[in-house]
Amino acid sequence: MRANGPLRLGVLASGRGSNLEAILAATTRPDFPARVAVVVSDREQAQALERARRRGVTALWLNPKDFGDRAAYDAGLGRVLDEHRVGLVCLAGFMRILTPGFVRAYAGRILNIHPALLPAFPGLHAQRQALEHGVRVAGATVHFVDEGIDTGPIVLQASVPVHPDDTEESLSARILVEEHRLYPEAIRLFAEGRLQIAGRKVVVRAAGRPGAGAPASEASL
Ligand code: GAR
Secondary structure: OOOOOOEEEEEEOOOOOHHHHHHHHHHOOOOOOEEEEEEEEOOOOOHHHHHHHHOOOOEEEOOHHHOOOHHHHHHHHHHHHHHOOOOEEEEOOOOOOOOHHHHHHOOOOEEEEEOOOOOOOOOOOHHHHHHHHOOOEEEEEEEEOOOOOOOOOEEEEEEEEOOOOOOHHHHHHHHHHHHHHHHHHHHHHHHOOOEEEEOOEEEEEOOOOOOOEEEHHHOOO
8 A cells, every 4th residue: 555545546537437437335344545536527417427426436537528628628627636636547448539648647647447458449439440450359459548549558458359240249248357367457456556567568666576577468467
């Protein structure tokens, strides 16, 4: 556990919130080194807000219409996160592109989950893109957020097979199982201070061995 208490997470979500639920479940375990401090959505009806409230976590709707432009929205977002003393921002199905100013302000402290083996199939409908491309293997990626779309340094990945009879729904469901496992694991590694960004790569330090590192792809899950 960190000297100054558990890492405080701010989770941004636009929809269903199943990744948020996985994070909430993990963070309620007493030995988990992070807690969700606040959940913010750009959509009033996001199921994610309801999931957070059910668990007694502060859940806020930040309406884009209340802000003049994207920069103003992100400044408002930043104020909320700062008020809640957030140390790590987790994008969990947050369907807005963050402005460069926001990304710079939280550099190295924003994670995203994407339902593809990046750098393949960034952007929207990743599972559909994978099916249409005819790949045999798909998967999920947790990565640090930089100013591009799904381009930041990769923390963890997991693969799943693509079956000949897969639909977008069946493939998405198989990938989602991996997403729910990967995201809490990546948060735990960050909270334990074991992630180091080195250019395009993320080095994952072995537990209890500060300084010793192995590329993330070699980290065992
Ligand atoms: C997840 O599959 C996540 O990987 C994806 O949206 C879904 C959100 O589901 N994110 C992206 O496609 C971002 N480019 P959830 O609301 O149930 O967590």
